[in-house]
Each structure stands twice: as C-alpha cells, then as structure tokens.
Amino acid sequence: MALPIVAVVGRPNVGKSTLVNRIAQVDEAIVHEMRGVTRDRSYHTADWNGVDFTLIDTGGIEMGGDDAFQGSITAQAFEATREADVIIFLVDGRTGINADDEEVARILRKSSKPIFLAVNKMDNPAREDGLWEFYQLGLGDPWPVSAMHGHGTGDILDEVVAELRKLDLEPHEEVPAINVAIIGRPNAGKSSLTNKLTNNERSIVSDVAGTTRDAIDTLVEHDGELYRIVDTAGLRRKSQIDQDVEYYGFVRAMRAIDRADVALLVIDGSIGLTNEDQRVAGYAAERGCAMVIVLNKWDLVEGPEAKADIRERIEDRMTFVGYAPVVAVCALTGKKVDRIWTLIDEAYANYAKTIPTAQLNNFLSGIRESGHTISKGKAILRMKYVTQTSTCPPQFTFFCNRPDIVDDNYERYLENRLRQAFDLTGTPIRLKFKKKD
Ligand code: GDP
Ligand code: GDP
Numbered sequence: 001m002a003l004p005i006v007a008v009v010g011r012p013n014v015g016k017s018t019l020v021n022r023i024a025q026v027d028e029a030i031v032h033e034m035r036g037v038t039r040d041r042s043y044h045t046a047d048w049n050g051v052d053f054t055l056i057d058t059g060g061i062e063m064g065g066d067d068a069f070q071g072s073i074t075a076q077a078f079e080a081t082r083e084a085d086v087i088i089f090l091v092d093g094r095t096g097i098n099a100d101d102e103e104v105a106r107i108l109r110k111s112s113k114p115i116f117l118a119v120n121k122m123d124n125p126a127r128e129d130g131l132w133e134f135y136q137l138g139l140g141d142p143w144p145v146s147a148m149h150g151h152g153t154g155d156i157l158d159e160v161v162a163e164l165r166k167l168d169l170e171p172h173e174e175v176p177a178i179n180v181a182i183i184g185r186p187n188a189g190k191s192s193l194t195n196k197l198t199n200n201e202r203s204i205v206s207d208v209a210g211t212t213r214d215a216i217d218t219l220v221e222h223d224g225e226l227y228r229i230v231d232t233a234g235l236r237r238k239s240q241i242d243q244d245v246e247y248y249g250f251v252r253a254m255r256a257i258d259r260a261d262v263a264l265l266v267i268d269g270s271i272g273l274t275n276e277d278q279r280v281a282g283y284a285a286e287r288g289c290a291m292v293i294v295l296n297k298w299d300l301v302e303g304p305e306a307k308a309d310i311r312e313r314i315e316d317r318m319t320f321v322g323y324a325p326v327v328a329v330c331a332l333t334g335k336k337v338d339r340i341w342t343l344i345d346e347a348y349a350n351y352a353k354t355i356p357t358a359q360l361n362n363f364l365s366g367i368r369e370s371g372h373t374i375s376k377g378k379a380i381l382r383m384k385y386v387t388q389t390s391t392c393p394p395q396f397t398f399f400c401n402r403p404d405i406v407d408d409n410y411e412r413y414l415e416n417r418l419r420q421a422f423d424l425t426g427t428p429i430r431l432k433f434k435k436k437d
Contacts (some may be wrong), residue, residue: 002163003045003054004415005251007080009108010090011073012059016119019090019147020057023157029415037258043283048157049066051164056084056251077104081111083251086163087155089139090147091330093119093130097137105137114163116156118143125151177219178348181256184266185276189296193266194218194229194329197340222341226425253280261392262290262426263264263433264340264346269328272310273317274280275435281321288393290351290427291324291417292343298328299335325426347426351393355422360386360396363421370419376405384436403433 008016024044046055058076080087089108092099108115122144134142145152183192198220218229257263263284267277282290293314301307307328312324325343331335347399363387374381382401391399398416400406411431418429 002255003052003169004085005054005056005083006046006086006088006164007056007058007251008088008090009058009073009077009080009085009104011104013164014092014176015147016057016059016090019088019118019145019153020055020152022050022147022150023108024055036098039260048161048368050364051161053085053161053164054254063214070261073100074103074107077107079251081107081113083255084113085167086160087111087113087115088118088160089115090118090120091134091137091142092123092168093134093144096130096133101137105139114160116143116147117141118152120145120147120158122151123144123149139339149265158258162208162418168343174271175219175226175228177228178344179228179230179259179261180264180344180397181230181260181289182255182266183253183256183280184294184296185268185271185274187266189331190264193264193294193296193329193337193340195336196331196337198229198249202292206335225345227344230259244260250276250280256285257287257289261351262292262344264292265324265427266294266296268296269297269310273313278317281318281324285321285428288428288430290347290393291321292340292347292426293318293321293324294340295326295328296331299330299332321428323424323426323428329390350424351427353422353424353427354389354391355388355392355394357385357387359422360388363418364398366421367414367417372413374405374407374410376402379405381405382411390430391429391434392429394424395432397432397434399434401435403435406433 007313010016021044042059043054043056046053087108089104091097117134117137117139119131119142122131125144128212131142131144143152143156145156147153182194184190198218220227220229228253229273248437257280265281265284267273267275274322281291281293295310295314298307299407301310311326315322318324325347327336327339327343329340331337341411364383368383379402384401386396386398389395398406398414414431415429
C-alpha cells in the first residue's frame, strides 16, 4: 500500500538528519531485519499515533543530472513540493534566518501542500523569545523543537499526522491488475520501453487515476492478463529552475514502488550500473516488491567482454536483489522486449505464491538431516516446523526453541536453501522466527 510522504527540507546543519532519526527511531528494528539491503539513510518508515509514513531527509537525496544542481537546496525544496504530502521546513533557531532559508521559503510559499515551519535547536523551552523572527518567512506559526532532546517534536508530529489522515491514499475502485512500476535513471529508456510494452498491446489509459494524485496509469492487456503500468518518470520531469536539467525523481520512484507488485528496474547499458540504480533497488527490496532488471540500450554495448563486465558488476553489487532476473534488451527496436512479459509473469507468480505447509516441512526435514545447525553456548537451535504466513511477498515463519540465536548468516543460509527447493525467482522473501518449545 502507498505510504504518505513527509519530507524534511532545510539547509545543511540545521538538524534534518537528527530530526529524522529521532522520529524514525521506533522503526530501526525493522531496518535491521532487512539484512543485505543497501540502506539509504535519507528515508525511513515511521509511524506516529498509528499512521505509517515515509520520512525523507531531502538533504540526503542525490539528484541526477547537472553537478551545479546536485543536492542544491532549491532542488530539494522543489522535489519536496512536488512529491511530498507534508513538508517540514527546518530552520536553525540559533543562527537565525539566512539567504538560503529565504530562498526555500519563497518556493514553499507557492506550494499548496501543508507546510510546518520548525525552528530547531530550541533546547531550552523557557527561551522561545527568538521565535518571532521566523514569522517573516511567511509560513505561519513557527514550531519550536529540539531534535536533539525531543522537545516539541511530538506536538508537531500530532499536527503532521492529522494532515496525513486527511489524505486519501487508497486506490479508487481499481481494476484488478498486476501493478508494474518502470523505474530507473533519467534517459535510461523508461519511456521507450513503456511505449514498446504498450504499443503492441491493447493499451487503455486509465481514466481513474490510481490515487487522488496526478498519476496517470496505463492499463495493458497481454495474453489475457491485465497489467497496470504505474506512472513514474516516464513522464519527463524537467526542473523548473533549468529546463535542460532532469532530476532523478527518487521520491517519485518511491511512490511508484509503494504501489507496485513488480518493479522493472531499467539500467542504461551504455552507462552501466550506477549508485542511483542501487539505491532505488534497495528501496524496492525493502518495500517487498518483486523485481526484474532490464539492461537497456544493449545495442550500444560492444563486444562480449563489455557485456560480461556489466552483468558481472550487477551480480557483485546487487546481491541484495540477487533474486531478480536480468534481461538485456533494446527498447528502441523492441529486441528481446517481449521476454520481459514472461519475466514479469514469473516474478509475479512467485511473489503471490503459496507453498503448502507439508512441502515446507519436508524441506525442513531435509535441513535437519543434511544442513548445518547453529548453537550458542550450550543452546542448540531446534527447528520445530515452518509455515508460510504471508504472500506478496512470501513470508515464512520458522517455529524454533531459540529464535534469539538465529543470526544473519543462518538466515541467509535458509533463504538460499528455500530458493533452491522452491522457485522464488524474482521475488524477495521474508523469514520470521518464533519461539516454540
Ligand atoms: P543536517 O545537515 O540538517 O542533517 O543536520 P544534522 O542533523 O547533521 O545536525 C547538524 C548539527 O546540529 C549536529 O552537530 C547536531 O548535533 C546539531 N543539532 C541537531 N539538532 C540539534 C538540537 O536540537 N539542538 C542542538 N543544540 N544541536 C542540534
Ligand atoms: P527515460 O528518460 O528513461 O524515459 O528515457 P527515454 O525512453 O526517453 O530514452 C532516452 C534516450 O535513449 C532517447 O533518445 C531514446 O531514443 C534512447 N534509447 C532508449 N532506448 C534505447 C535503446 O535500447 N538503444 C539506444 N541506442 N537508444 C535508446
């Protein structure tokens, strides 16, 4: 399900990451659970008063394109106004307002999104007389907070969450279809690929937007199955500052991933794997999306050596999505594009798969007989039984005497064995360990 997005904007050093870490604290345990995923510190899943949301520290977001534009405070502010549901604008109560704050405020004032002006480093609640200065930013009442000590953060979150509750994030009577998000860097070939995937098929631009937002999805029928191509940067996103600069739209990709069953990660073969590809793949893995990796512009990659290099790099640096099949295509001519449908179908089937408990327990007997066991001190891990407790993606719960001694290595070992025993290509899986004596 799509999570609402709360973005924290502000110039460097005002305390954005301190605030984000404080708010998201409660969820660090979940982050830990996602072993192997390249964690991106700029976003977290958080909850307050029972409302889940994605919290983004825009200072950590790298944008594609021009270097001068890279990470600029104005770019962050634009991205936030465009993609976030609620914006927390953080300023520094100790240093006061500077030109960057004014620039950000100017952009934010034009936005219709709910904006909270938070004045940080107000460590002493008795001394809030400095607050008046911030009214001149024209963003309403400033909220005094201390990200470091936690003063005031609960009050602001109450209001933020009240705004989030007003949003309507549920899909509107959507036609049942496999949701596919096409993600990747600007220029990787997402639009070309979308065109090729939709051209030859009966393509219906859905009249009902997926959410209340301005996303336009395309419904496609292929071999009797319906697919919804979830809108991402397929629509070209130009910066409002410089018309030639396109930015990656990481937040936009996150949004699409949140709604997707299967993510098609399009990598520009003429450039090879980039950090941006990795971080977006990490997010998809964390959100439990199935994945197919599409190496595009294969026509531009010359010679078997160069081709092998690219594939090898993906294998080495994308181990956390090692389950994702890789297909090399040319979106321009359509070569091998048809193959993508098969891979989407496989990935989706595995993502939605249910493995009978009897088969899982046969698997477990095999592990008991031939597998290695783990122990801690005198305690030996004994697995009692295993059952699938969820689908989309599949989650398996192992009942055992000592869940506390299961470590990352053992978990990885079990995952590998499960993948050998059952076809789980294309989908992440989750393992849980529960105590049972
Ligand atoms: P960012 O660049 O906006 O992400 O800022 P950071 O979160 O890295 O914080 C910048 C500096 O301000 C760090 O040295 C923090 O310890 C400090 N800081 C953050 N919040 C507070 C606060 O509430 N009070 C005080 N006194 N210092 C803070
Ligand atoms: P997007 O920004 O990810 O949507 O990328 P586009 O689909 O707009 O493609 C960017 C550029 O790459 C365009 O000029 C396309 O014609 C070109 N392109 C896309 N796919 C291929 C391909 O497979 N081979 C080659 N040579 N060019 C491609």
